[in-house]
Structure formats: C-alpha cells, structure tokens
Amino acid sequence: MAKGLIKGLGITLKHFFKPKVTVQYPEQRLPLPDRFYGKPEFYYDKCIACNMCVNACPNRVIKLETETVDKKKVVTKYDFDQQYCLFCGLCEEACPKDAIKFSKDFELTRYNRPDIKIEFVQPDQVERKKEEIKKAAAAKAAAEAAKAKEQEEQKPADAGEEGS
Amino acid sequence: MTIKTEEFLLNLGPQHPSTHGVFRIILTLDGETVVKAVPVPGYLHRGIEKLAESRTYTQVIPYTDRLDYLAGMLMNWGYVYAVEKLMNVEVPERAEYIRVIVGELARIASHLVATGAYAADIGGLTGFIYTFRDREDIMDLLEMISGARLTPSYMRIGGVAADIPDGFIEKCRRFIDYLPDAIEEYNGLITGNEIFQARTKNVAVLSAEKAIDMSLSGPVLRASGVNYDLRKARPYSVYDRFEFEVPLGTKGDCFDRYYVRLLEMEQSAKIIRQALDQLPEGPIKGKVPKVIKPPKGEAYAEIESSKGIMGTYVVSDGSTNPYRVHFRRPSFVNLGYLDEMLKGWKIADVIAILGSIDIVLGEVDA
Ligand code: SF4
Ligand code: SF4
Numbered sequence: 415m416a417k418g419l420i421k422g423l424g425i426t427l428k429h430f431f432k433p434k435v436t437v438q439y440p441e442q443r444l445p446l447p448d449r450f451y452g453k454p455e456f457y458y459d460k461c462i463a464c465n466m467c468v469n470a471c472p473n474r475v476i477k478l479e480t481e482t483v484d485k486k487k488v489v490t491k492y493d494f495d496q497q498y499c500l501f502c503g504l505c506e507e508a509c510p511k512d513a514i515k516f517s518k519d520f521e522l523t524r525y526n527r528p529d530i531k532i533e534f535v536q537p538d539q540v541e542r543k544k545e546e547i548k549k550a551a552a553a554k555a556a557a558e559a560a561k562a563k564e565q566e567e568q569k570p571a572d573a574g575e576e577g578s
Numbered sequence: 579m580t581i582k583t584e585e586f587l588l589n590l591g592p593q594h595p596s597t598h599g600v601f602r603i604i605l606t607l608d609g610e611t612v613v614k615a616v617p618v619p620g621y622l623h624r625g626i627e628k629l630a631e632s633r634t635y636t637q638v639i640p641y642t643d644r645l646d647y648l649a650g651m652l653m654n655w656g657y658v659y660a661v662e663k664l665m666n667v668e669v670p671e672r673a674e675y676i677r678v679i680v681g682e683l684a685r686i687a688s689h690l691v692a693t694g695a696y697a698a699d700i701g702g703l704t705g706f707i708y709t710f711r712d713r714e715d716i717m718d719l720l721e722m723i724s725g726a727r728l729t730p731s732y733m734r735i736g737g738v739a740a741d742i743p744d745g746f747i748e749k750c751r752r753f754i755d756y757l758p759d760a761i762e763e764y765n766g767l768i769t770g771n772e773i774f775q776a777r778t779k780n781v782a783v784l785s786a787e788k789a790i791d792m793s794l795s796g797p798v799l800r801a802s803g804v805n806y807d808l809r810k811a812r813p814y815s816v817y818d819r820f821e822f823e824v825p826l827g828t829k830g831d832c833f834d835r836y837y838v839r840l841l842e843m844e845q846s847a848k849i850i851r852q853a854l855d856q857l858p859e860g861p862i863k864g865k866v867p868k869v870i871k872p873p874k875g876e877a878y879a880e881i882e883s884s885k886g887i888m889g890t891y892v893v894s895d896g897s898t899n900p901y902r903v904h905f906r907r908p909s910f911v912n913l914g915y916l917d918e919m920l921k922g923w924k925i926a927d928v929i930a931i932l933g934s935i936d937i938v939l940g941e942v943d944a
Pocket of ligand 2: 460461462463464465466467468478508509510511512513514
C-alpha cells in the first residue's frame, strides 16, 4: 500500500550517504561569474563626464557633477545611491570608457542608511585632476608658442627654397 | 437541543507561506468547508505599467524582470518582442536561439519552484529542497550569461545583451543530461507518494470548457486536456524549428496540473538540446538605432511564459518613452477562477488548489 512512500524514503536515505551539495558560507564560497553585478566601481581617471550612464539608468541612481576648467570637464561628484540600484548593468553598457564597472562583492548590507550611498569622488582627486589640466594647458600653450616661434624662423628659409 | 451554527470569515494571508507571497483570500467557511472565496491581490503592486511610461524603452526591461521573478527571462522576452513588433526590427538568428535557450531554462526553473513549492504545500518539505537543489544549476547558468540570478535584464530590443560566455554550453549540456535523473527522483519522492496522490487526485477538477471560458492558459489550461501552447499553436521566434510535444492532462485535477509541469520540463530540455545543436554563428543584436524611438502606433505580442500566455501591449506616441504599456499576466488571469475552484472544498484543500495554479505575486500584482 505504502509502496510509493517507502520508495521516497529510499531516495532520501540514498542521499544521506552522498556528499553534501550545500556550501558552508561564509567560510566557503562559490566562484562568481565574470558578468556578476556586485558593488559598483568607478574609475575616476577614465571618466570623460559624458553623462551617458546617468541617462541610461532607469532609477536615477547616479548623480554626476562637473566643473569646467580650461574648457575641460572635471568630474567633481559621482554619487551612486546604491539603494535604488536595480543592478541591471545598463549604465555599464552605456559607458564608452568602461569607467563604471561592477565588482563581485555582493555583501552590500550596511547598518545605517546613509552608509549605503557611495561617493566615489574624493576632493583630492578633483584637485589633482584640475592641477593636471592646468599643467597640461600650460605645457600646451608653451609648446604652441615654441612652435609658432620655430615656424616664424623657418619662414624665410622656406621662401628661399620655393624660389629655387 | 439544536446547536446553532453560522458561517464565519477567515483571512488566509496576506502573510502566509502557502500563498506563495503576499496574497490574501477572504474565505467564508461553514465549519471547514469553503462557501465563498474572495481573492484580494495588490499587496505587491508597484505600478510597473505606470513606471514604464516615464522610462525609455530600454529602461523598462529591468522592471519586467520583477513581474514573474521566477522566470525573469521570459518576462524580458515578452516585452522586447512587443517593442520589436512595434518597430519592425529583425532579430538575428543567433539571438533568437539564445533567447530560446535561456527562456526554456527559465521555464524549467519556474516549474521546479512550482513543483517543489507544491510538495511543500501538501506537507512534504523534502521535495522542495530537492527541486531547489537542481534549480540552483539553472540559476548558475543564468548568472553566467546575464550576471544575475533572478533579475537578468538580459534581453535587449533587437537581440540580447551579450553573447554566450565560455563554458556555458558545456555546463548547459551537462545540466540537460542530468535533468531526467532529477525528474525521476521527483517522481519517486513526490509523484508516487500515496499521501500526495490522495491529497491531489480528483481535487478541484476543472473542465476544459470552463478553463477556456475563463481564458486560463499555461499548464493550468493544458492539464484540463486543452492542447493550446503558443509555441506550437502560433510559433513565435524560432519555435517552429524544434520538435517537441505539448504534454496534456486528462482530468484537470490538481494532480494533472502538477504533473503537466514535470512533463513540460522534459520537453523544455528537449528544446534546449536541439537549440544548442543548431546554434548558428552571427551577430546577437539586430540593426537598432541607439536612441529607440518607435513610430507612432501600437503593438500587442504574446509569448508562452511558464505560467501561461504573457501578452504585452505597447503604445507609442513617437517619443523615446512608451505612451502606455500593459502586461497580460497569466498568473493574474488564472486566478480569476479561484472562487469557483475553492467552493465546496475543505480548508486544507484550499492550499493544495491554490498551489496547483502556481501563481507568482510579482506577476499577479505587477
Ligand atoms: S545598474 Fe542599472 S539601476 Fe544600477 S546604476 Fe546602473 S543603470 Fe542604474
Ligand atoms: S558613461 Fe562612463 S565616461 Fe560617461 S560619465 Fe558615465 S562613467 Fe563617465
């Protein structure tokens, strides 16, 4: 009568002697695939402040603020409000410079709500970038001035060659 | 002396594990017998259709994951299919095959949850653990290809987000080869169990006519013996290239509804195997403009999801955001018949009957 029942018990009994399929998290961890969407990472130096990620996001998670220094955009703020993130990866897909990426860190729980938001940009990073741009601009200006001077000097010679 | 009796009200849910989420049924009981049942959905309503109106066409995709979160891939598919129809986009063959593979994997995953949760509803928690063990393999596969387990957001308008990663095909094949063993185990553990059969056989018999009248779909409809599966009846994507059967029930009772799902898993595995064999090379995304702006108009497209016919209606006013999106959610429609199915059954059967419909509240409430 209870044949099916006993068969079921046999199946569970067989598994009793087989190796366990569970993993003892957090001591043991399974490998995560490369495409996994964990905690976001932002590469300040790669970002060109194009706003593509901000526009791609369905939940307005990313807040980007820029300042213009010598006609160049400097990212002064890149806030990622993780609590509203769907981890859909549309921002990563939209980014032309791979400046926003997702790591494999999935333990994102925090004790306090304000800690959830990630502020990626540090003030000293901004300062450094501004310095760099200023330096680059100065160097460029100097180079141009030197070039102009060189051309100026070459002109008479050119004219002479043309004549021959 | 006569004992005075009266009917009384009992709230089943919203916080109850057997309702598979936050779902409430107001039961009018006469002793233990159900006289009337009023389903009260809406506890998980997030207004996805309304949210879609303020998002661009691509940005709606992550929200569709959250409809039937047990088969997010299929929900993605239903939506992108409608937008593709609206825009007249051609999807490359490889993308269609990938969609079939991940879609059928999602269907198996969803049916595994249905099977396991049903066993747990009836009182056999072991079955639940066993199906979840195997569902884990599918979750790994989906995570590999899309980066997320439940909310893949993998499909894009005109194709899929990324190509198949290394190792996916081998892993998928291994799973497909293993699945028959797993199903045999479920049969031994759940299907063959006498108590399970006593609790489900001849319970809440649903006739084919009634199922059609209430426009039920999916395994619930096919368990009543109606041969209607969109993949066969009106093949979309590349489903006309695969050989598979549509499993049917004979009686339309709870047992048939449960068993049809098991049989469907086998067929899905068959489809995946053929799709893997035929998988063509080529691009994974069709010619779609960067900014998606469909012409003015409307489109309605249907796919066969794990719960039934999932339809998406999209209206465009020519801008970058959809003017209106509506989802025909099979779980919601299938619930429409709940009152009549429950009437006259004992309160313990309520759980068995509700479980056999296999609802997912993300989809019921949208
Ligand atoms: S993963 Fe999605 S929701 Fe999160 S920031 Fe990127 S686009 Fe926005
Ligand atoms: S899309 Fe990339 S480069 Fe552009 S602003 Fe965002 S992170 Fe920076």
